[in-house]
Amino acid sequence: xxxxxxxxxxWIIPLLPLLGSAINGLxxxxxxxxxxxxxxxxxxxxxxxxxxxxxxxxxxxxxxQIPWVKQYFxxxxxxxxxxxxxxxxxxxxxxxxxxxxxxxxxxxxxxTGYMVHEGGYYRFFSYLNLFMFFMLILVLAANYVLLFVGWxxxxxxxxxxxxxxxxKKSASDAGxxxxxxxxxxxxxxxxxxxxxxxxxxxxxxxxxxxKADPWPADAMGHLGTFTIACLLLFMGACGKSxxxxxxxxxxxxxxxxxxxxxxxxxxxxxxxxxxxxxxSHILFSHAPTxxxxxxxxxxxxxxxxxxxxxxxxxxxxxxxxxxxSQLGYMFLACGVGAFSAGIFHLMTHAFFKALLFLAAGSVIxxxxxxxxxTRMGGLSKKIRWTYLTMLTATLAIAGxxxxxxxxxxxxxxxxxFQNEYGxxxxxxALYGFGLLTALLTSFYMFRLIFLTFRGKPRYxxxxxHVHESPNSMLVPLVILAVLSIVGGWFAAPAMLGTGPDYxxxxxxxxxxxxxxxxTELEAHSLELTLASVAVGTALVGLFVAFWLYLKQPGKADxxxxxxxxxxxxxxxKYYVDELYAAAVVKPLLWISTNVLWKxxxxxxxxxxxxxxxxxxxxxxxxxxxxxxxxxxxxxxWVVIGALVVIAIIxxxxxxxxxxxxxxx
Amino acid sequence: MVPTNYYVVxxxxxxxxxVFAFIFKRNIITIFMSIELxxxxxxxxxxxxxxxxxxxxxxxxxLFVIVVAAAEAAVGLGIIILIARNxxxxxxxxxxxxxx
Numbered sequence: 098x099x100x101x102x103x104x105x106x107x108w109i110i111p112l113l114p115l116l117g118s119a120i121n122g123l124x125x126x127x128x129x130x131x132x133x134x135x136x137x138x139x140x141x142x143x144x145x146x147x148x149x150x151x152x153x154x155x156x157x158x159x160x161x162q163i164p165w166v167k168q169y170f171x172x173x174x175x176x177x178x179x180x181x182x183x184x185x186x187x188x189x190x191x192x193x194x195x196x197x198x199x200x201x202x203x204x205x206x207x208x209t210g211y212m213v214h215e216g217g218y219y220r221f222f223s224y225l226n227l228f229m230f231f232m233l234i235l236v237l238a239a240n241y242v243l244l245f246v247g248w249x250x251x252x253x254x255x256x257x258x259x260x261x262x263x264x265k266k267s268a269s270d271a272g273x274x275x276x277x278x279x280x281x282x283x284x285x286x287x288x289x290x291x292x293x294x295x296x297x298x299x300x301x302x303x304x305x306x307x308k309a310d311p312w313p314a315d316a317m318g319h320l321g322t323f324t325i326a327c328l329l330l331f332m333g334a335c336g337k338s339x340x341x342x343x344x345x346x347x348x349x350x351x352x353x354x355x356x357x358x359x360x361x362x363x364x365x366x367x368x369x370x371x372x373x374x375x376x377s378h379i380l381f382s383h384a385p386t387x388x389x390x391x392x393x394x395x396x397x398x399x400x401x402x403x404x405x406x407x408x409x410x411x412x413x414x415x416x417x418x419x420x421x422s423q424l425g426y427m428f429l430a431c432g433v434g435a436f437s438a439g440i441f442h443l444m445t446h447a448f449f450k451a452l453l454f455l456a457a458g459s460v461i462x463x464x465x466x467x468x469x470x471t472r473m474g475g476l477s478k479k480i481r482w483t484y485l486t487m488l489t490a491t492l493a494i495a496g497x498x499x500x501x502x503x504x505x506x507x508x509x510x511x512x513x514f515q516n517e518y519g520x521x522x523x524x525x526a527l528y529g530f531g532l533l534t535a536l537l538t539s540f541y542m543f544r545l546i547f548l549t550f551r552g553k554p555r556y557x558x559x560x561x562h563v564h565e566s567p568n569s570m571l572v573p574l575v576i577l578a579v580l581s582i583v584g585g586w587f588a589a590p591a592m593l594g595t596g597p598d599y600x601x602x603x604x605x606x607x608x609x610x611x612x613x614x615x616t617e618l619e620a621h622s623l624e625l626t627l628a629s630v631a632v633g634t635a636l637v638g639l640f641v642a643f644w645l646y647l648k649q650p651g652k653a654d655x656x657x658x659x660x661x662x663x664x665x666x667x668x669x670k671y672y673v674d675e676l677y678a679a680a681v682v683k684p685l686l687w688i689s690t691n692v693l694w695k696x697x698x699x700x701x702x703x704x705x706x707x708x709x710x711x712x713x714x715x716x717x718x719x720x721x722x723x724x725x726x727x728x729x730x731x732x733x734w735v736v737i738g739a740l741v742v743i744a745i746i747x748x749x750x751x752x753x754x755x756x757x758x759x760x761x
Numbered sequence: 762m763v764p765t766n767y768y769v770v771x772x773x774x775x776x777x778x779x780v781f782a783f784i785f786k787r788n789i790i791t792i793f794m795s796i797e798l799x800x801x802x803x804x805x806x807x808x809x810x811x812x813x814x815x816x817x818x819x820x821x822x823x824l825f826v827i828v829v830a831a832a833e834a835a836v837g838l839g840i841i842i843l844i845a846r847n848x849x850x851x852x853x854x855x856x857x858x859x860x861x
Contacts, residue, residue, distance in 0.1 A: 728853040732784050732792070 103151040104158075107167055107184040110151065110198070111233035113144040118226035125219025134209045137222035141205045141229055145198040152191050163187050163606060166239050166303060173242070177298060185239030185302060189607045192440055193236040193372055196447045200364045201229050203573040207455050208356035210569035211462060221261060221354065228254035232365050236372065241290045241300040244373070248286070248337065251366045252279045258361060259353040271349035278346040282336015286373075289329030293380075296322050306379040314383050327380050327387035330373060331394075338370025338424045341398045345674055347421055351413040355458030358413060363420050363454050364447040371427040371443050375436045378608055382434065385518050392432025392516070392523075396530050399425030401671075403537035407544075408657070408667045411468050412457050415545050419494065420450055422534060426509055429531060433524070435512030437604040441588065442509055444600075445501035448584045449493040452577035456487035459566045459574065460549060467556065470548040477550035479563040482571050484550045486578040491546050493581040495539035495635045498628075504585030504592065506535060507628045508601075514627060532634055539638025547646040592628065594621050768809030775802035789841050789851045793834075800830050 099105045117140025125133045158165060164187035173180040186194075205225065212221055231250025238244035252275075260272030294300050297308045312323070334340070339347035350362045361367070374381060374391060381388055399422045406418035423446050430439030461468055463480050477484040493500035496507070510531050516524030565571070587603075590596030645653040657664045666672070723734075779799035786792050804823045811819025841851070848855050 726857050728856055729784065729787075736780055736784060 101154045103147050104154045104165055107237060108169060110144050110147045111230050113140045114226040114229035116140055118223045118230060121219045122223035130218050133219045133222055137226055138205045140226060141202045145202045148194045148198040155186055155191055180240055180242035183239035184237040187607055188604050189375060190236055192444055196444050197232050197236060197365050200447050200451050201360060203576055204356050204360040207570050207573040210567045211356055211458055224254055224257045228361060235369055239302055255361050255366055258357040259350045261353055268352040271352040275346040275350050278343050279336045282333045282343055285329045286333025289326050292326045309379055312383055314385055323380060323384035324386045327384040328390060330377055331391055334370030334373050338367050339421050340394050340428060341401060344421045348414055348417040351417050355454060359451045359454030364451040367424060368443045371439055374431045375440055378436045388432050389519050391428050392527055395425045395428025395432050396527050399429060399534040400530050403534045405667055405670050406541045407537060408664060410471050412470050413468055415541060416453050416457055430509040430512060433512045433516035436608045437601040438508040438512050441600050442505035445505040445584045448577055449490040449502055449581040452486060452490040452581055455574055456483050459483040459570055462566050463563050465561055472556050473549045474552045475554040480565045486574040488546060489578040490581050491542045495542050496535055496631055497635055501581050501585030504588040507631055508588060510631055511624050511627050535631055536634045536638045539635040540642050543639050543642035544646055547642060551647055765809050765813040769806055772802045772806040787852050787854060789853055793837055800826055
C-alpha cells in the first residue's frame with residue numbers, strides 16, 4: 098500500500114467519469130434508465146469520494162511537498178519541449194476539485210430526475226460524464242498543454258450538451274455559436290502558450306513560474322512579453338468565461354437542458370477562465386497593465402450583463418446574464434490582485450448559481466416547460482421546497498449576510514476599493530461600478546423571485562398542473578441551499594474580527610506575496626463599513642423590486658413605457674448580436690461564399706479536377722479513332738513501330754555506336 | 762565455312778517475307794505462321810552470330826525464343842479455334858466487332 102494511495106494515483110479521479118462516459122456511450126442505448134443512472138452517478142460519486150480522499154491525504158503532506166506533482170507519462174517531446182500527462186495538486190486545485198466533483202455529483206443526481214422524460218437519456222449522461230473527465234483534467238493539469246486538453250475538451254462537451262436537442266435548430270445553432278466564439282478565445286490562449294514557451298522554454302507550471310518569478314514587475318515594459326502573454330491568456334479566459342466582448346455565446350447556451358446550464362454554464366466550465374488567471378497569477382502579477390485590463394474587463398462585463406439581466410423575461414436568460422455578471426466579478430477580483438477572493442467567489446457562486454439554475458429547472462419542470470416569467474407567478478405555495486431553496490440562493494447572490502455570497506462579494510469589493518494600481522481613483526471607480534452591479538443584481542434577482550413565485554398566477558390554472566419535483570431533484574437543491582448558506586463562513590471570523598479569513602489563509606501558500614492589504618485593524622473597520630454599504634445597496638435593490646413587481650404591479654410596465662428608448666436597447670441586449678452579425682458574420686459569410694466557395698473551390702479546385710478529366714475525355718475522343726478495329730491495320734502499326742525503333746537504334750547519334758560495333 | 766553474312770542476309774529475307782505475309786495475308790492461320798517465320802528468322806540470326814562470335818549467349822536466347830513460341834502457339838491456336846467457331850471463318854477482316 099503506497100503512502101498516499103490516491104495522491105499517487107491521481108489519474109483515478111478523472112478516469113472514473115471517463116469510464117462512465119464510455120460505458121454509457123457504448124452500451125447505454127439499450128439499457129434501462131436505472132442502469133444508466135447507476136453508471137453515471139456512480140462513477141461521478143466515486144470520483145467525488147476519491148477527490149475527498151485525495152484532499153484528506155493532501156492535508157497530511159508537509160509544506161515542502163506542495164505543490165504535489167506526479168508525472169505519469171510523456172505525451173509530447175520535440176527538441177527541448179516536453180509536455181507530459183502530469184497532474185498537480187495544490188491548495189487551488191483542492192478548491193476546484195471539491196467544487197467540480199461535489200457540485201458535479203449533485204447535478205448528476207438532479208439530472209436523473211430532470212431528464213427522465215427526455216429521449217437520449219444515456220447520451221446525455223455520457224456527455225455529462227465526459228464533461229466531468231475533461232474538467233478534472235483541466236483543474237488537475239500540471240502544465241499548460243494538458244490544461245489546454247481539458248480546456249478544449251470541456252468546450253467539446255459544452256458544444257455537445259448545448260446542442261443536445263439537436264433537432265431544434267436554435268439549439269444546434271447555439272452549440273455552434275458557443276464552439277466558434279470559444280475558438281476565438283482559444284486562438285489567443287494558444288498564442289499565449291507559444292509566447293510563454295518561447296520566452297521561458299517550458300510550459301510546466303512549477304518550472305515556468307519559478308523562472309518567471311525573479312523578474313521585477315513590468316520588467317519588459319508596459320507592453321512587454323509578460324503583458325502580451327497575460328493578455329493572450331486572458332483572451333482565452335474571456336472566451337471560456339464569457340467576458341466582454343466574447344460573452345455572446347453564454348446566453349444562447351441556455352438552449353441546453355437545465356442541468357447542463359447549471360453544471361457547465363454556471364458552476365464549473367465557465368469559471369475555468371478565472372481558474373487559469375488565478376493559476377497564472379505569478380505571470381499576471383508581473384504585468385500590471387494586464388491586471389488592469391482584467392479588472393476593467395471584469396468590471397465592465399459585470400455591469401453590462403447586469404443591466405441586460407434587468408429586463409429579460411426568460412427565467413434562464415436572467416440567470417445566464419447573472420452568471421456573466423458574476424464571472425465579471427471574479428475577474429475584477431483577479432484584476433485587483435485579490436486572487437483568493439476571486440476563487441472564493443468562484444466557489445460560492447458555484448453553489449448558489451448551480452442552485453439557482455437547478456431551482457429554475459424545477460420551476461420549469463413544474464410548469465411543464467414554461468420558461469417565460471410573465472406567465473408564472475404565485476408558485477411559492479405550490480412548490481414550496483423549490484421556492485425556499487431558490488430564495489436562499491437569491492439571498493446569497495444578492496449578498497445578504499450570513500449567506501455565502503455576502504462574504505465573497507464583500508471581499509471582492511474590499512479589494513477593489515483598496516486597489517492601488519493605476520491610481521486610487523481607478524480603485525474607487527471599480528468599487529463604484531462593482532457596487533452598482535451589486536444593486537442591479539439584487540434587483541433583477543428579486544424581480545425573478547417576485548415574478549415567479551409571488552403575486553397572482555398569470556398562467557391558465559386549468560391547463561398547467563403545477564407539481565413539486567421528485568426527491569432526486571429536491572435533495573440536491575437542499576444540499577446546495579445549505580452550502581449556499583454556510584459556504585462563505587470561512588471568511589466570517591475575519592468579518593467579526595475574531596480570526597483570520599480561513600479561505601484566504603488556506604490559499605495563501607499558492608498566492609504567496611500577492612495579497613496586499615492595509616494594517617489589520619484599519620482593514621477590519623473598513624471592511625465592516627463597506628459590508629454595511631453593500632448590504633444597504635442590496636436592500637435598496639430588494640425594495641425597488643418589491644415595489645415595482647409586488648406592491649404596485651403595472652408600475653414596471655409604466656416605467657418601461659416612460660423609458661422606452663433605454664428599455665428597448667436593454668431588451669435587445671444592446672444589439673450586440675446584431676452588431677456582430679453585421680461586422681463579423683456577414684463579411685465572413687460573404688468571403689466564404691464568394692471567394693472561398695465560388696472562386697477557390699468551384700473555379701479553382703473543382704475546375705482543375707474537372708478540367709483534367711474533361712481534357713482526358715477530349716484527347717481520348719480523338720485518339721480512339723486509331724483503334725480502327727481492323728486487325729490488319731494493327732499489324733501495319735506494329736511493323737511501323739518496329740521500323741521506327743530500329744531506325745532510332747541505328748541512326749541515334751550516340752546510342753547507335755555499340756550496336757553497329759557489334760556487327761564487325 | 763559459310764560466311765556469317767550469308768546467314769544474316771538469309772535471316773533478313775525470311776524476316777521480310779514474314780512481315781510481308783503478316784501484313785497482307787487474310788487467313789489467320791497464315792498470319793500466325795508468318796509470325797513463326799519471323800521468330801525463326803531471328804533464331805537463325807542469333808545462331809549465326811553465336812557461331813561467329815564464339816559465344817553461347819545467342820544459342821541460349823534461341824532456346825528461350827523456342828519456348829516462348831511454343832507457348833504463343835498454344836495460346837494463339839486456342840484463340841484461332843474460338844474465332845473459327847464464333848465467326849465460321851478464318852478471315853481477319855471478319856473479326857471487326859471493334860470497328861467504328
